[in-house]
Amino acid sequence: MKSRHAVCGTLLALGVAASASQAMAQDTPQESAFRCKPGETYVMNVMVTGVEYWFPVYEMFKQAAHEMGCKTVYTGTPEYDVTKQLASFQQVLATHPAGILLHPMNPDPFIEPINQAADAGIPVVTFAADSPNSKRVAYVTSDNFREGHIAADTVATAVGEEGEYAVLENPGQDNHDRRVSAFIEEMTQKHPKMKLVARAATNQDPTKAYTAVQSMAQAHPNLKAVFMPEASSAIGAAQAALETGGQIKVFCVDVNAKVLDLVKQGQMLGAIDPNQGVQGYMGFMMLFLAAHPQLIDPMNDYKRTGVNPFTLPIIDNGLAIVTKDNADDFRWDAYLKRRGTKGIEE
Structure with a gap:
């Protein structure tokens, strides 16, 4: 039979061993639940x-x-x-x-x-x-509606709150439709002296955008701005605006390398980058x-x-508003x- 001191010593040893085991467990990295399984x-x-x-x-x-x-x-x-x-x-x-x-x-x-x-x-x-x-x-x-509203405010301010504008669009693409409808809504409600005079479906095709803006400029010689909900059409629109005298402000949502070049060179008013x-x-x-x-x-x-x-x-x-001052940050x-x-x- 073990003495009282021997029993206490055994319990103490077990306690030390348990503490050491717990310390080792704490030092060992545990697999996080917020990890993928192999191959996931x-x-x-x-x-x-x-x-x-x-x-x-x-x-x-x-x-x-x-x-x-x-x-x-x-x-x-x-x-x-x-x-x-x-x-x-x-x-x-x-x-x-x-x-x-x-x-x-x-x-x-x-x-x-x-x-x-x-x-x-x-x-x-x-x-x-x-x-x-x-x-x-x-x-x-x-927020596509916020993008359209901010774009309208930016364009209206740039042209002095008065004038004719047009939009290029891609009917049926949900986010583009929202941007266009919000742009027109903001113009109607907050900038009543801005008048929508033309709309054209370009479906993200720069060539169609170029042709559309050329036609719009001929039909509406006082056209001051054109907005589109994506970047590809902006390339054609900016070229047409430049060839018709450079008085039409071009603004879009989304950016690519060419749009950034056009903004940097002052051939586009700007763009919205959706982060x-x-x-x-x-x-x-x-x-x-x-x-x-x-x-x-x-x-x-x-x-x-x-x-x-x-x-x-x-x-x-x-989102962020892209101008000639910060265009290089989005390359x-x-x-x-x-x-x-x-x-x-x-």
Whole structure:
């Protein structure tokens, strides 16, 4: 039989051993719940894959994913064609990724495919354009109505609050339609001496934009400004404005290298940049949480309804106004060089 001192010594030794074990456990890195499993892959899907707008979105989508040990893939179709984008989306679904960050070209055609993904357990987050009647779990965007309002205020101020203006548009693309309608609404309500005299559908084609602005300038010699909801049309519009005397102020939403050159050279009034990097980063974070709903337990009825507990109707990623003074801060090539990555190629 052990003495009282021996028993106490044994207990003390056990206590020291337990404390040491606990200390070792605290010093050992624990696997975080906010990490991807090996091979867990998230996909970004767009149309017109060569458009520069998508590149910083994917860059920050990729960064957020890599920080959490996840893989990413950039996909879509090079054409401005909803049927081809739908086909590329179906190809993505067949690989059964952990989640999809999607820019739907048109809202309604994507309702069924997004719902199909959701029913298969693949969350979809939309960005920059939405499919609001689908089962997408979140929508990340700059506020398209705010973009249109700010663009109208900027243009009206630049032309002295009075004059004729026109718009170029892409009917059917949700985010572009919102920007145009907000622009016209702001002009009507806040700048009543500004008169809308022409509209033309250019569908992101610089040649169509060039022809449209040439025709508008001939029909309306007092035309002072033209607005468009995307960057590609701005290239043709700015060329036409220059050739018709340089009196027409050109303003757009989104930027690319050529638009930045035109703004820097004073051949465009300016542009709005929708802060694409934040769009991509937040898009990934929304997807990851939606793919791992067990990480959160909100006080609502999600267990009863079976709805993913992580659902956000809209997240505003902000915007910036691009002028000749700050245009160089938005150049993709300099950004990519600074970050030392391969962009959409990785």
